[in-house]
Amino acid sequence: MDDLWSDTDAGAMVAAYGDLGHRVYTSRLLGADPALVLHGGGNTSVKIRKSDTLGDEVDVLCVKGSGWDMASIEPAGLPAVRLEPLRALRALDRLSDEDMVNVQRLNLLDSTAPNPSVETLLHAFLPHSYIDHTHATAVLSITDQPDGPARCAEVFGETMALVPYIMPGFALAKAAADVADAHPGVEGLILLKHGIFTFGDTAREAYGRMIAQVSRAEVYLARGPRKTFKSAALPAKPRSPHHIAPILRGLTSLPLDGGAGLYKRFILDFRGGDAVRAYVDGAELERYAKIGVVTPDHTIRTKNTPLILPPADGDFEVRAKAALADYVADYQAYFARHDSGQTALDPMPRVLLAPGLGLFGAGPTAKAARIAADIAENAIAVIADAEAIGSFVSITEAEMFEVEYWSLEQAKLGRGPSAALAGQVAVITGAARGIGAATARAFAEQGAEVALLDLDGDAAVETARDIGGLGLACDVTDAGDVKSAIDRACGHFGGLDILVSNAGAAWQGRMGEVGDDVLRRSFELNFFAHQSVAKAAVAVMLAQGTGGCLLFNASKQPLNPGPDFGPYGLPKAALIALMRQYAVDYGGDGIRANAVNADRVNTGLYGDGMLEERAQARGLTVADYLAGSNLLKREVKVEDVAQGFVSLALANKTSGAILTVDGGNIAAAPR
């Protein structure tokens, strides 16, 4: 492990952040290395003097605040807490979590600062100026052993003192401080089955010790054999991850209201690298994967154990369903064994191991799924190295329960997503710009994960980056292209729940004169492409078995034809029939189909003077055409159409309907 300290960079941080400069600098260095710190799995502090409101200098502990990522931490992420009131707590025999949090918040210099880390008291009770804490992968491989203490003594010698496993909080802080007092001169502490603390008079010293001590662990592990798991016999041609993901999403969905078609759904994040494959393909997977977490705070992200899936062939659905039912029953029994008045969390796995394929992280959002998958990969690294030198052991089931149901750990997850479309995946076609881009943004704002498909792949990627979604190139008139784009969206998010089939373009011509080629081109894009996309989406929705929502951009033309616009209107009329047919054919599967009739929206659809021509065809100026002629006298914007799509996605009992977004036009009202 390389020591990345640079005097130049450290100096620049001091110039930017003053007396917290070095603290910010090494926190970021530690946070940027996933072998040390992963998703909130570490913290740092510094003890300095600061002025309070009266201008008096007080001793404070600036310690990582919850919700901050160490890799990108700023001074605001290191809230200052008065040090003496924290230290005074060490005299107590016990302290409730509520009282601990209360004292920490009461002594913040800034009342609006985030909650200091759950390990704040440990930092406060130790005397050192700079303290670094990580859950270093290499250290965990050595402490998570039946003979972990003896191995640590061999690796770290007298330079580090050992603290037995205790759940984070007041009791651990006291125990760690007692151990440190009994071993003056050590460079840090090894917290068995948890992680490592190093300390020093300067940021340079604490950081340098962290790197040096973790390097010792790495050298020790490198001396042993590389772990190769003996592979199980697996199907030669398993189904692909994007094929089984929708099945798993469906199985893990939790009905919310007793059958009205609403579900708590999970997003899935797939990983299939070599290290993951070696682990999940192992013949002994059942043994080593179910031992427990590698460090306690992983349990809130991954639960204590993963779901092990059957091989992805044959009657996978049936066997996966049975495996999940066993997992749920085991979780409920585990809760019942330890329940002392807590509310049970949902029993669904957060990590699903797929022998022959890889693993899926699961979470209520794409971000949570990614975190679960990252942590699962990290746990695999720890367990593989631990098994190479000995045998991996975890904390006890009771200790895992204590952490999983600790209110301060659950607080790290926040209250969970509350947006209306959280956990749902929406695929939008023609999404790089105009109505499609506005619609993708509107769905993302409602909490949906969005995949943006567009003929212009680069533009789709750019718009997706802006919104926070997945951008994909897709020619919707090519059924093969559609299939592969939907597969990629499923591979990325685990499935799809909402389709907004929006891509389209306008062709003009008088019916008696227009060429068949023009009409056929328009039918390819404005009818058959919608059918290809809907067909591919419905296949995924049926695999999930949790209903779905098909939305089509129909336009006004089929309801109130304008002159010389037949080439555009005819396929759109067929599109409305298509929407109704999907509503009829798949209503029994909980799949709804609806359309938006938007009119006179100024989008890229009207290229090359077509807007002027359409206005002229109606005997209007462009301004009147866009706004002046509707009942509300308001120009309809792309955001209004996007809102129409969102409204239909939320209208859980509506199917086969056309929602008009045109500012009011009685002549175009469906009749």
Ligand code: ZN
């Ligand atoms: Zn920790």
